[in-house]
Amino acid sequence: MPVKIVVQDIKKTFRSDKGPLPVLERVSFSVGDGELVAVVGPSGCGKTTLLNVIAGFDQPDQGLVTIDGAEKLPPSSQGILISQHGSVFPWLTVQQNLMFGLNGRAHSDRETLADHYAAMVGLKGFETSYPHELSGGMLKRAELARALVVKPEILYMDEPFSALDALLNLRMRNELLRILSEERHTVVLVTHDVEEAIHLADRILVLSSRPATLQAVFDVPFPHPRKLSSAAVQELKVAILRELGVDSDSA
């Protein structure tokens, strides 16, 4: 598998009134082309900052992010960020949202493409709806479709489903896996949910608490569809939780 993203020695310190706050301390790893890597860690450890740095929204104080061997440029549609709170434009319809990033094409082409992806995420029939007329799960689908429609090479997902209830969360994971089996993207997923990470990822990186360093790496060798109740999955979950300082045997 060729390497897609290389993160080299990233250091990041925030400056606050109470003095400097080191967030990332020499984090290095790489992500293969088409690989789904999950980043887990205690809350507030700097997972989101790490993702923002990789996606180009934040500059590291030190270190380098390269994509396809080239230094990371400002954010572009090469890699789309999907965040926890969502950013579907509420003043545009679903279809207009999906067409937002498609510039430089004929209007009818953009419409066809937008409708194709709306159908892919199960929003057929809601193209002319406004976001405030949709449910939380449908909003997530719209957000995902808007990202996919520009055919990004990378998806950066920051706790994408954590605002959804447990059932919807599970359904969206399966949906994401189905879409990724149709169109292979490289995915960096930040989550605090270890089970979600095991469900989705090829590899799981565990960060330490702040300032975050790369504490452990786990391969997830199970083929899809994964049975989350299997003994092997549970074993992996226990091992990851132990890295995070949670002894789940006593829990």
Next chain:
Amino acid sequence: MERLKKLLPSLTVLALLIGAWWLVVVETQSVIFPTPWQVVIGTGELMQNGVLWEHIGASLFRVGSGFLLAVAFAVPLGLWMGWVRGAFTTLNPIFQMLRPISPIAWIPIAILWFGVGNASPIFLIFISSVFPMVVQTTSGVHTIERRYLRAAANFGVSRATVFRRVVIPAALPQIIVGMRIGLGVAWLVVVAAEMIALRSGLGYLIIDSRNAGNRYDLVIAAMIIIGLIGLLLDGLMRLLEGLKAVQWRYAR
């Protein structure tokens, strides 16, 4: 039927107020202050000889011109001040200083610059409605949530597209709020402006009725008409809030 039920308490209070007014005028045997019925008769008189429509038309024309000029000036300026940091830091202190000056204070200057024709009240209305609209539009841009601007940047669209497709629509609900405030203030000010040196409009009607033989029935008739038209204008602006593309902001 539901609506009628909701309106019932206000209508009852209104009826009680009119009743009290009537009672007091009859009891005190006032010769100047009219009874509600005299006001109705006076209004009918005004409608019949056609002067009422002329006065209403004159006032609405002034409010319309001044307000539209203010919209055309304030909305682009507010968007610019919201979007360009330097424009905000340069102009905001000046606006904050001009804003608390009552439009009435501008009357002498308006007469000096524009004389006693239509231009003076139009200028005063412009002055009175332009500031709230600039302020609301600017804050509309400033309060755009970062996640939307970031998403737009993520898709690599041009700055012009971000402005057109994100900044303007995101600020639109606030712009409409500003327009509602602006039009309300404009209607307040036109009446005051017309009380001075003008020969038409509802403000003039009030002053003229008093001067021409203490016709307080016409004074009160004009006041009630001013109130009703103000209500109507606000209702018109409220229609804008019903637009699909801005409901996201009000729906909560």
